Amino acid sequence: MAAIDTRQQIVEAADDLFYSAGFVQTSFADIAKAVNISRGNFYYHFKTKDEILDAVIDKRLADRETLLAKWDETADDPVQRIICFIRIVIVNQSKIMAYGCPVGTMTAELAKLNHPSRTRANQIMALFRNWLQRQFGALGFGKDAELHALHVLGWSQGVASLAQAFGDEVYVRREVEQITDWLHEIAVTGRRIPSST
Amino acid sequence: MAAIDTRQQIVEAADDLFYSAGFVQTSFADIAKAVNISRGNFYYHFKTKDEILDAVIDKRLADRETLLAKWDETADDPVQRIICFIRIVIVNQSKIMAYGCPVGTMTAELAKLNHPSRTRANQIMALFRNWLQRQFGALGFGKDAELHALHVLGWSQGVASLAQAFGDEVYVRREVEQITDWLHEIAVTGRRIPSST
């Protein structure tokens, strides 16, 4: 097998395991077993666990950029784009209920570890924030675009957190409805801070 | 030293370390060093790491119950009580920015571990949900009381998550203002689902 394929398989397996089991809890052996290669082979591609983490973060960044670019193309209305984001919590509901938000949980874990790559992991979160901010900007919000972006991003983290804790589908659906209503409301009103969240 | 004191010190140190470093990442040695006792002494009080975890969860449950009871006493208006809850994200801001929400991050970690005590940890989250639900119930909300409770609880998790990721004080303050406004609004209107979140 070509080295690049092996490397890619390792990163994909690590990505999955870091998500489902966490970074600390996932061992070299776990990843090697998932890809069905020897530890020696593994070491050829990644010298340290931190190197794998960086590769996983790079992949996640790239994946999310691709996703956002797709939304930019397929939906030409900013409101519809933001709704694409909102609906992630429904589209990925089962995984979120089991493992939480991949971005949020990794951010939280690396923060507790005070891990060097903590900052890079936060960039994934920032990627969404900046994209959302651009959408709200396109809707005519100036200074408030960032606050709205953070509001929607924080909303998604909160929903993911409770979805994981309680596994309540009705709650998720209701929250999606509420924030969607809010979005339509402020999109029409425009350029003002909503009186309620 | 009395055994109970030692035990209590162990649980307190474990509580802190589980919060600041995570459950998996915290070792017996870490806790023993924090309390300044030998591992042997440690083993006398707790046979397994899971036993310590259970003790920490018990303590957290008791602590939160005490806190909520205090709010029940000191504020006799349900709105003011809910605001007490909302303001946690400001009162504990520095710790939250460093380590996230103690309840949310433990829930997330134990879920990924698929840990036996996962369910018990979720009870802390449920404690807040039930308390909030009671407050909304006292405001005249029937069926919607639970949804409002989940809404506020999820809000707090989202704010904590972003506060940890970005360390943005302004964002936290704005969110507190928004949800407080929302609370006052629905408290006056009463018995209806808010059109916006």
Add this chain to the structure above:
DNA sequence: TAAAAATTAGGACAAGCATCCTAATAAGTC
């Protein structure tokens, strides 16, 4: 096809881990 490079396998290592054990000491009891 021969030589060189890339890739893989799997054993070795020290460190850290949770856990267990025995012996010493302190506290309590009669």
Add this chain to the structure above:
DNA sequence: GACTTATTAGGATGCTTGTCCTAATTTTTA
């Protein structure tokens, strides 16, 4: 003050971890 119990200390154990190394094998190159 003797004896029993509660508490503490610290070493031993077996396992897992990340990391490293060397030898085999495959792939590429000339």
